[in-house]
Amino acid sequence: MSLDKLEGRNPIMEALKSDREIDKILIAKGSTEGSVKKIIGHAKDKGIPVQYVERQKLNDLAESNNHQGIMAYVAAHDYSTVEEILEGARKKGKTPFVIILDEIMDPHNLGSIMRTADAVGADGIIIPKRRSVGLTAVVAKTSAGAIEYVPVAKVSNIAQTIDKLKEEGLWVAGADMSGEKEHFNQDLKGAIALVIGNEGKGVSRLIKEKCDFLVKLPMVGKIESLNASVAAAILMYEVLRQRMVAKG
Structure with a gap:
């Protein structure tokens, strides 16, 4: 079995x-x-x-x-909590860097996002309990081992969780084509949570309204959107780039 x-x-x-x-x-x-x-x-x-x-x-x-x-x-691995993710960052003396996934359904996308999250040093990933893939065996395999190192918290309400993160001092940035700035023109250096939307619908209206700001990825070709894990990777590496530049 x-x-x-x-x-x-x-x-x-x-x-x-x-x-x-x-x-x-x-x-x-x-x-x-x-x-x-x-x-x-x-x-x-x-x-x-x-x-x-x-x-x-x-x-x-x-x-x-x-x-x-x-x-x-x-679950192929135990879940964490939002509190544990933030505490883990504090113990390392880091500025928190969290990924929020708004109804990601494809296990390959979640696994790939976990793999990139580990590579850039993100502190954890937050997913909703409903309408989202969990930590399945396919996710574990696609993550290439990252499931052992990237904490994943499963929450009942993403909107309420965003409010809690804001109370903890995090800025919340949503990936959406309606964003005023391209991702590389937005300051992403501080404590931050990146919101990545569903493969088909993108970030839901309520969650977009909860974000402090939206950033867009420039698209100059014929295709109008990117795979969720690719978009997440681009944004995560921009956070890492800005942090490395700031450190000199």
Whole structure:
């Protein structure tokens, strides 16, 4: 069975009891009695998303013949917290540098972003609990080991988290083509959180409104947007460049 999937009622119940990190639980429609009902209750108490799907979808996803109408996606690595990410920066005597991902769905994008985040010395990544890929086995593989070094916090509300980061003294910069300045003309040297949007929709309206400012990447070709992990890499390296220049 895959490292990031659990199948069957007993394995999932035991994972819940042991406080293992679970990204989401899939339940076949109509399978909500007995032990499944207890699992739903535990998941609700822990804030774990539950999705009801057709049984055929579970049949397609399952690697065993005994999923019993239920499957869970578990994290390939433990999650951190926003507080731990900021404290980690303080302990190193660093100005905080955080990446916020607004509904990134592709595990390859998250893995690539983690790899670049490690390369530029970012202190951590923040993702939402819902409508976002978690720390799956594919993410772990794509990160090329960075999953062991880059803390990832999963939060219930990105907008509220941005408010907390501002209270901690971070500036919040969103990547969006409506930005007034190109990324290289914006001061990114201080304590900062970079917001990267969804692969198709970009940064959501509410989150854009929460940003202190928006920066744009110049596009002179025929294509109007970049892959999320590429855009994130360009912005992260600009933060690193400005910090290195400032240090002389």
